[in-house]
Amino acid sequence: MPLSLNPATEVRVAEYATHTPAEVEAALAAAATAQRGWRATPIAGRLPLLSAIARELRSGQEEFARLITQEMGKPISEARAEIEKSAWTLDHYAEHTERYLAAEPVASGATESTVVFEPLGVLLAIMPWNYPFWQFFRFLAPALAAGNGAILKHASNVPACATLLEEIVRRAGAPEGLCATVLVETEAVAGLIADDRVAAVTLTGSTQVGAIVAAQSGAQLKKHVLELGGSDPLIVLADADLDEASTVAVRSRFNTVGQSCVNAKRFIVDESVADEFVELVVAKAGALVVGDPLDEATAVGPLARADLREVLHDQVLRTVAAGGVLRLGGKPVEGPGFFYPPTVIDHVTPEMAAFTEETFGPVASVTRVSGTEEAIELANRTEFGLGAALWTSDLDEARRLVPLIDAGAVFVNGQVGSDPRLPFGGIKKSGYGRELGGYGIREFVNVKTVWFGPAVTA
Template sequence: MPEISPQTHAISIDPHTGEQIGHNAFDTDAALDAALARAKTGFAQWRRVSLAQRSEHLLAIANALAANAEALAEMITREMGKPITQARGEVAKCVNLCQWYAEHGPAMLAAEPTLVENNKARIEYRPMGSILAIMPWNFPIWQVLRGAIPALIAGNTYVLKHAPNVMGSAYLLLETLRQAGLPEGVFEVINVAPEGVTRAINDPRITAVTLTGSVRAGMAIGAQAGAALKKCVLELGGSDPFIVLADADLDAAVKAAVIGRYGNTGQVCAAAKRLIVEDSVIEAFTARFVDATRQLTVGNPLHDDTYIGPMARFDLRDELDGQVQATLAEGATLLLGGNKAEGAANVYEPTVLGGVTRDMTAFQQELFGPVAAIISARDAEHAVELANDSDFGLASTIYTADAALAERMTEALDTGAVFINGYCASDPRVAFGGMKKSGFGRELSHFGVREFCNVQTVWLDRN
């Protein structure tokens, strides 16, 4: 029997038990070619489907997702360790996504009149073609569909290259979409090694590329897409600031900070990673935050009462622990956790680091796991300065009772989103994306629909 190797197969390992639960051999060149051919043929047909009919397809997808919700949630949990109640929430969010775009998507694609006299010119939004989507493991269904659904309603086709450890989720999603009656070629799944990704990017049947992942992956894929002169949308990492000012409702801020930091076991690009707290309330905030974090239930992700599950990959837990230990060696204080749990489960204890300063690892690097860094700020201006002192610019949160001050701070924050008195979340009604090393381009809302459209000017009787 051939050896099952990560060089030849995408392998899924249950992070709670450490057991291999699935493996899929990488596609041959012929299989990749066939998938791209189906996507091209599918595009030629799908672009001619009316917007009303595409909306009906989205509603059918929503119904199929709802019907398969428990199977999808269990697959997510087994492959990457997301606590089952959160996995169910992920699937439910996808159902809402499809329903929302079915209702609102067509209006986003309507022709727009211009200021040209006599209404002789208009802007049309035309589909671009087949989009290659390189997706991460932390939201195996939501992350895929929040890019795919806006692209599909616009008339594009979607070619998914998912993370190797969640290919079971990818294939189950594909099966669900087929059950919903989505035509062949409109949504394809490829399972390829890095050289296969390069081939796909350079293939003329791929029109544009989108990636959600690490900065390193974004640099590599962005360079390849640029060399091929193909549009690229990148949603990369984040080290998001969560600012708490002296006049904030501390109970509300603590509750939001715990959810914003430890949801999905802290494995969220837009999680509240740097908690920047004004000096006069930092002691009170820290005490409440540590106490609330201590109450989180850590355990089997298939149990309904578990809030913190295992991290998705064993190498990432080791990397996170290295960042924690480096930060402690640099002078931070360990307030809670700081250990890899014993046993087969790939658990890292919910951890809180106090006394973090801007020269420390936990401030400078993204902590992709259940670790919070608490940082002291003199005042609102200093808090903004600390927040912006980062290579990342995905999202920010501000807790304060002063609405006018919050608005002024919002103008100064270098992030793609700002949440005032509420923790970060993605929602189909608003755009999602970042700046600096958090990437470029936008997902969701009408911006996500139009990212992969040919914005076409139509001008009648120019002379």
């Protein structure tokens, strides 16, 4: 049963009843009906809805941010930023969809050929709890703009956010039923995927769940996009600006309490500068305020669930037992709430848990390397391939190294992140397909060839 539990206090906020099969059936039927009308609306006629949703988000930003914080523990300042980023994404597609989906004439001799982009239908979105608004709207904005409908199956620990998302879209003026939330248990997802009214599936979640959804979608021969786990390297070469690199490394590792697929998780540092870099990271991470996520001064709130803290602490213990050197943190905070302090482990080697596994929480590992080639080799020594950061003052060297890094995105001298203007997604076990930008909106359209032969006269 979906449960809203404040992870900072462990106080139960609300419990939600799962939807009955009849309610799920009604949602699917309504979405299919609404989408048939929506797809007939020209692109220019769809875009005002996106702008209206953005206005709803901005007008209710404080209310929505507090709900995010109370339900999954994100510091309030980051929750506000999540709402604004969601609105920005809606604005982006309101402005650029006509260009992204413009018909493309193709030269084909005497005949007339065109490639057009048409909606697929109702899309099933299986979304995670770490960005309960942003993850949904980065899917929904291009989906609606392209003429699709949406059924949301959100994470079970953010049911209040899930139900509010449907309400926000409805208040903005969406056709009745075009976007609906269904509160169902995990076991019901296979039935949703198999339903003929669901045309395609998108998932953001763990690699393990991604494999299951991929198998279920594949069995139904349905298009799917997977954005899965990550163990992003942050590579610091000998000539990097260490003060700036350490500042961004701390921000990149500990934002969202370390619970993001594109947090920098493995700091891979040239041994000639490692001592200085580690001291900077330890000092800056140690200055982060841990506490009530509704307090404006808090930088690190609680983890979202008790089991996540248990898994994270086990990874820390196994890494230290294998020889990692604990420089900061490393012990759950006593008292109510699922708090874990900013933690830094130095001298991590490739066989240790903090290197080989995704650490989904405020734990940074530091691996020392003897040069650039070893740094790249260890950066790629992972089953994941979502993002990577490279720090160097030699941009020519950076241009040489970027093609050698296995990742869906490489950020040079900056923090890896998502941006509605740029495609986002991974390789290897970080998934496949892309979200955002022009590539993202074309994932869930029918790329249709239209060919006209010479006219025949009577």
